[in-house]
Amino acid sequence: MKVAIVGGGVVGMACAYELVRAGAEVVVLDRGRIGHGASLGNTGWVCPSFTYPLPGPGIVAEGLRAAFSSDGALAIRPSLDPGYLRWLWAFRRNCNSSTWLRGLAAFVELGRPTTDLLDGYRAAGVEFELHSAGLLLVALDPKKLGAYTGIFRDLVTLGFEGGLEEVSGDRARELEPMLSAGTSGGVLAQIDRWVEPLSLAQGLAAWVAGHGVEVREGVEVRAIRGGLVETNGGPLEVDATVIAAGFHSQELMRGLGVRVRMAPARGYSVTYAQNGAATPSRALYLADARVGVSTFDEGVRVAGVFELGAHNLAVEERRLDAMLRTIDPFFAGWRASVAPRESTWAGLRPLTSDGLPLIGRAPRDPKVFIATGHGML
Ligand SMILES: Cc1cc2nc3c(=O)[nH]c(=O)nc-3n(C[C@H](O)[C@H](O)[C@H](O)COP(=O)(O)OP(=O)(O)OC[C@H]3O[C@@H](n4cnc5c(N)ncnc54)[C@H](O)[C@@H]3O)c2cc1C
Structure with missing residues (x-):
């Protein structure tokens, strides 16, 4: 199964890690650089005691x-x-x-x-x-x-x-x-x-790249329809797509039936x-x-x-x-x-308006999955 992940922040890279371990063929597309979005300058807390809406x-x-x-x-x-x-x-x-x-x-x-x-x-x-x-x-x-x-x-x-x-x-x-x-x-x-957040995103990127994942920087995704991912470098055909583009996921989620903004x-x-x-x-x-x-x-x-x-x-x-x-x-x-x-x-x-992340399949497109809305991980 070929899966495209849109977004190489900590969420996209964690998805890539799990998917490659599950045996998928994965490509990560980021319009900027891996780990340079919201995942860059935060405090890196991984704190089950202190995550609340x-x-x-x-x-x-x-x-x-x-x-x-x-x-x-x-x-x-x-x-x-x-x-x-x-x-x-x-x-x-x-x-x-x-x-x-x-x-x-x-x-x-x-x-x-x-x-x-x-x-x-x-x-x-x-x-x-x-x-x-x-x-x-x-x-x-x-x-x-x-x-x-x-x-x-x-x-x-x-x-x-x-x-x-x-x-x-x-x-x-x-x-x-x-x-x-x-x-x-x-x-x-x-x-x-706590982790140094850039080191985690880049560490995961290096690990998945070493396990056959193609990690492409500077590739912007413009639209996703079924198994077709439209990018600034042309279309890409995949079996499934994960939208993990942080706040900008919202632009890509239009038309997918996700009601939470x-x-x-x-x-x-x-x-x-x-x-x-x-x-x-x-x-x-x-x-x-x-x-x-x-x-x-x-x-x-x-x-x-x-x-x-x-x-x-x-x-x-x-x-x-x-x-x-x-x-x-x-x-x-x-x-x-x-x-x-x-x-x-x-x-x-x-x-998100209730403070909880959005994780799951898009209601109107069975080939698209969403992993975003992490105000805090
Ligand atoms: C000041 C501050 C402190 C924080 N402290 C913590 C903390 O201590 N612990 C914690 O858990 N969380 C913390 N957070 C929240 C944390 O930063 C986010 O939960 C996390 O970084 C979200 O990761 P992400 O991968 O979803 O998004 P991002 O890191 O933003 O990654 C999204 C990626 O998608 C790419 N992208 C966007 N649109 C497209 C497109 N169309 N095509 C291709 N690529 C695209 C971007 O280039 C980016 O690299 C903090 C946030 C802030 C602002």
């Missing part, structure tokens, strides 16, 4: 408050685009506790095999940068901490078995001495891991070079600021912000600066807002 009670009000200011980790951009307005309407309807809990239950199930899958990549010889020291969520304001401990309790009720430990501010500082005296407490999730949720990251100074040994989530921090072999990356409806990859400096200022109080001797930056990055998370 974005739409939840209070989110719309928070997003609208930040729409016209440069502050705020979550902002809903105004637009008259009818597709975006329909998405916003559906998103708003999903912001209630029962839909949110249903989504969380789905994430618990999706996350169950995750760490075994990563171990499986390693065992099979995929080369990538993996860190396994766990995730520490910390808060300055005890009320913010309370909101997250509530989520963690729901996770446990729903069958999450990863082990979560509530820690005091003192214990959090013992675990991560960089944290400031203002830390009120936290939660340690030992099961969580996606909106882009732009986020930013800043990477700081390793300069010999102390760095966090775990992945850190700074709850009050909604910012994640990952230490990689080559640097430290901080990432955050959800700008719903921002379609381009421009870095809005004022919002980025505001994000960095909100994290300064979390650290004793380090100020992210003034430390020299090695690089800044913006990426578009593909976000």
Whole structure:
């Protein structure tokens, strides 16, 4: 069976890995470079304990408050685009506790095999940068901490078995001495891991290429009809196609009967070079600021912000600066807002109106499969 995969981000490459192991003949088509979409500059968390649907009670009000200011980790951009307005309407309807809990239950199930899958990549010889020291969520304001401990309790009720430990501010500082005296407490999730995201996409690409997969960069897919894939280099005949083109999957899904829409949720990251100074040994989530921090072999990356409806990859400096200022109080001797930056990055998370990924066969074309909508993996 010949399968075309559209998109060489982490999702497309993970599909290629599974398909080649199942015996398919696979070709991966990416209009840019492997791993250079949303999979490039993120924090790389692979965290079954910390993946939950974005739409939840209070989110719309928070997003609208930040729409016209440069502050705020979550902002809903105004637009008259009818597709975006329909998405916003559906998103708003999903912001209630029962839909949110249903989504969380789905994430618990999706996350169950995750760490075994990563171990499986390693065992099979995929080369990538993996860190396994766990995730520490910390808060300055005890009320913010309370909101997250509530989520963690729901996770446990729903069958999450990863082990979560509530820690005091003192214990959090013992675990991560960089944290400031203002830390009120936290939660340690030992099961969580992080990868250097480009290394994972490229590692999978190298592995599948070594197992006979054709990985083609610079090939744009323009339309998919049955077994025919139209590209900028001409048509390609296949038995099946997987659309894994991140946010841009939406353009290719037209006419396939997929009713769920996606909106882009732009986020930013800043990477700081390793300069010999102390760095966090775990992945850190700074709850009050909604910012994640990952230490990689080559640097430290901080990432955050959800700008719903921002379609381009421009870095809005004022919002980025505001994000960095909100994290300064979390650290004793380090100020992210003034430390020299090695690089800044913006990426578009593909976000569905219920926050869950779209995985499965297209309703109107049995030869087309969809794997997208991962606002978070
Ligand atoms: C600031 C930020 C932090 C994040 N942190 C995390 C995190 O810690 N953990 C986590 O799990 N997730 C995180 N995410 C989300 C994560 O980035 C996405 O879930 C993930 O990258 C989606 O991967 P993908 O393969 O679906 O999309 P992409 O990586 O965007 O890949 C899609 C690919 O498709 C190609 N493409 C698009 N259209 C076409 C076409 N027509 N023809 C051919 N090719 C096409 C693109 O060139 C691209 O390479 C974060 C996102 C952001 C913005």
